[in-house]
Amino acid sequence: MSEFKWHDAAIRKALQVYFIMGSNNCLKDPMDVLREAIDGGITLFQFREKGTGALSGEPMVELAYRMRELCRRHDVPFIVNDDVELAITVDADGVHVGQEDEGASAVRERIGSRLLGVSAYNMGEAGAAICSGADYLGVGPLFSTQTKEDAKAASGLQVLTEMRGSGIHIPIVGIGGITAANAGQVIHAGADGVSFITAISHADDPTAAAREMRQAVHAAGGSTSNAKSGKAGGSR
């Protein structure tokens, strides 16, 4: 079991440029996409092997190991989506679960001090996630997305302003249809960072796409300037 305790500032920093991906999201070798995204300065990575054409069984576990190793070599924290068992098997830095997954309190019990992200579409879900021990919230879909097969309708940015306005201070990352063109609005509305799949996984040049996303977050007030000079969660 990981002994490391995540601090608030390190979580906010890690959330800034949060790339999520599975092999079925990529137009070329997913290891190349991840390597190039890391070169461009992503600050957190989520392994999300899910949906049509996703790997399962041993090939899925093997890909998770390889991606975790690559992230570890570059000090990018590695999160597993949905699958708590897999996260523990590959010694991931954390787990992300949504409202249809294993309950957040139970996941917290199983993963100890690893990072726990929970999806929240509205204020009620946000409050419950916080009570269950979430370290951060994934709020969305903010904009429309083709990537998640069962995505809800886009909420727009007001859900973020509403959460912040009502005193929710927990680290938040926005998700759903986020590009370098709208990332700044997401930060201005109250998120600590942006998470996204297609903006990098479908890019001709994932390194350039990651760099562009970093610059957009930085320009909006997020300080990404030293995200690659140490742990993405720098004070880990």
Ligand SMILES: Cc1ncc(COP(=O)(O)OP(=O)(O)O)c(N)n1
């Ligand atoms: C950072 C982040 N936010 C939200 C999600 C979505 O989680 P969930 O609602 O469980 O949907 P799936 O991704 O499991 O299809 C996420 N994965 N990451």
Ligand SMILES: Cc1nc(C(=O)O)sc1CCOP(=O)(O)O
């Ligand atoms: C995995 C996921 N979760 C969402 C949510 O709203 O909870 S939207 C989404 C897909 C994000 O992909 P893209 O950046 O390609 O829109």
Ligand SMILES: [Mg+2]
């Ligand atoms: Mg899920």
